[in-house]
Structures are given as C-alpha cells and as structure tokens.
Amino acid sequence: VQLQASGGGSVRAGGSLRLSCAASGRNFRRDTVAWFRQPPGEERKFVAAVRYNGHNTYEDSVKGRFTISRDNAKNMGYLQMNSLRPEDTAVYYCAVSSSVILSNLASQAAYAIWGQGTLVTVSS
Numbered sequence: 001v002q003l004q005a006s007g008g009g010s011v012r013a014g015g016s017l018r019l020s021c022a023a024s025g026r027n028f029r030r031d032t033v034a035w036f037r038q039p040p041g042e043e044r045k046f047v048a049a050v051r052y053n054g055h056n057t058y059e060d061s062v063k064g065r066f067t068i069s070r071d072n073a074k075n076m077g078y079l080q081m082n083s084l085r086p087e088d089t090a091v092y093y094c095a096v097s098s099s100v101i102l103s104n105l106a107s108q109a110a111y112a113i114w115g116q117g118t119l120v121t122v123s124s
Helices: none
Strands: 002-006 009-012 017-024 032-038 045-050 056-058 066-071 076-081 090-097 118-123
Touching: 002 090, 017 032, 017 090, 017 118, 032 066, 032 076, 045 066, 045 076, 056 066, 076 090
Parallel strands: 009 118
Antiparallel strands: 002 017, 017 076, 032 045, 032 090, 045 056, 066 076, 090 118
16 A cells, blocks of 8 residues: 655745645545645644545645545545645645544544655745
C-alpha cells in the first residue's frame, strides 16, 4: 500500500494549486482521506478530510478557500487550494484510514497510511 502526493509548487499569494494523492495497492472506497500540513519549524497539523460518504471537514483557516474531494474509481484524493496565503506555506501530506471515527478526523494518530509529502510555497 502506497500513497503518492503531488502537485506542490511555488505560487504568489492569491494563487491556486491542486494537490493530488494517488493510492496504489489499496481500494480506498471505504476510507477517510485527509490532508495535513507541516509549516517550516512547526508541527504537522490537520487541513481537511473527506469520509467515504462524502462528508467533509476543514480546519478553520482554510474554510472557503480549500476544497477536498475524492475519485473512488481512480483511487485518488485531491485538495484544491485557492486564494493561497504565505501562511499556507508547508509540506502537505495525504493520509488514509479505514477506521477513523468522526470525532478523530483531525487526529494524526487516526491515520495509518501516509504519503511522502509535497511542498507548497506561497510568496507575498
């Protein structure tokens, strides 16, 4: 089982990026797919999650700017990031879990499978 995150890059503030998370060796139709990020010098933090039934959860600072989605047929997860800010600069990680409960969606410990991270840099 492997997750491959991609789509990171450097953009100016106000720009957009779309991150992708490809799952191989696993059908994640029943999984929760999540994105976390680790800003420079900080701990990794929750960004967004989408459950198998389409229920989405977002961290407050990205609400209205980021959209998480999934394509079960392709085993892909996505994070569309609009109106990017310098404080969004971080390494972004995707993760999946088959057993995370609603109250633990933002908990890193709830996710057993992680991608390698993709760097997003937003300049002012």
